[in-house]
Amino acid sequence: MASFNPVDYAVPAFVALVMIEMIWAWKARPEAYEAKDTLVSLAFGLGSTIAGLAFGGFIVALSLWLYSFHLIDIGWQWWIWPICFVLDDLAYYWFHRTAHRVRWFWASHVNHHSSQHYNLSTALRQTWTGFFAISFIFRLPLVLVGFHPAMLAICAGFNLIYQFWIHTEAIGRMPRWFEAVMNTPSHHRVHHATNPRYLDRNYAGVFIVWDRLFGTFEPESDDERIRYGIVKQLGSFNLLWAVFHEWVGIAQDVWRAPWRHKLSYLLREPGWSHDGSRETSDMIRARWLERHPENKPVSSKNAIAERGKAA
Structure with a gap:
């Protein structure tokens, strides 16, 4: 086995x-x-x-x-397998x-x-x-x-x-009940997108419920064409560069950075820089939301308050 x-x-x-x-x-x-x-x-x-x-x-x-x-x-009982599968997906x-x-x-x-x-x-x-x-x-x-x-x-x-x-x-899209529970092409297209609204969303493997539960879900929008890749595109079909380019970038940043910031270039989010010369996905998304406030997520508390006002 x-x-x-x-x-x-x-x-x-x-x-x-x-x-x-x-x-x-x-x-x-x-x-x-x-x-x-x-x-x-x-x-x-x-x-x-x-x-x-x-x-x-x-x-x-x-x-x-x-x-x-x-x-x-x-x-190894049969009912252990689905539990293992769900926990492994988590x-x-x-x-x-x-x-x-x-x-x-x-x-x-x-x-x-x-x-x-x-x-x-x-x-x-x-x-x-x-x-x-x-x-x-x-x-x-x-x-x-x-x-x-x-x-x-x-x-x-x-x-x-x-x-x-x-x-x-x-x-395109699967039936609504399937889209609600499972990861689908629509959900995963969002994950591979570089559009600001989609950055760092939909991390699911099999069950999209994790993203819904932990606040990282973003639905695919029909009014915006998806752009794929990474924020700073490779611009090359060189296989070795594609494999190792980010490791090279980390080595260069750690070498050049002041001592107090070296570890941050390993453990902080991609795009972080000690002098603010670059942008993280959070920064890119926040700037986009400032221009498109209608897309800002509404907290559950605010949603309840708004429904109360409407009533």
Whole structure:
């Protein structure tokens, strides 16, 4: 069971779906695919697989060692699996949110956002440096609680499989009940957008309810075309630059910064600078909201007050 990886079995379906979407894009939306961009995405996927093989053994060994200290004997009963899947998805939400809010983790995760196109091949842009960034630590608390590492690995695999299909513009919106609970292409297009209103929103893996619960949800708007990529676009199809550019940027900033600010360039949000010469996503979004106050979120307290006045 420990050797079972559901993603391995899904790869043929991934390839088939990419080909089908290419055929759709050729007639319906030619700009959805760009040859060089797609090749970079495929190379990302291959490199990520190699990195996983190279460093996965250490993560497995560490997880099994930590499991020897687990608090509860949870077991393998059938009803444990959906609980594990939901909790693993919650752990993914917090990893994903942290990966956008802490530059150290962003340096690894930015790879996934580096394409200015949004299609199924974009889903293959997985990091090569996740091990170096210690991104795996977000699932370790579940190991300590008592979920077996093999069970978590299988749930994480199905989580990743689910996230593949939401990287598309070929699907508009799903039924309202589905959009309310699950992550969908519409929700995830928002997450990949660089439009100010969409920055750092919709971190969900499978269940969008986490974003709704923790205040990071933003619906897709029909009156604004989405722009994909990162705030400062790569401007290059160089694979190595795409993989390592943010690590290079961190090294340069840490080297040049005064001593009291060096750690902040690792742990503060992307775009932060000690002299205010750059902008974070919060700054960009706040400036946009000043120009568009009608889009400011209304707190539940204010909403109740407004309803009271209307009554």
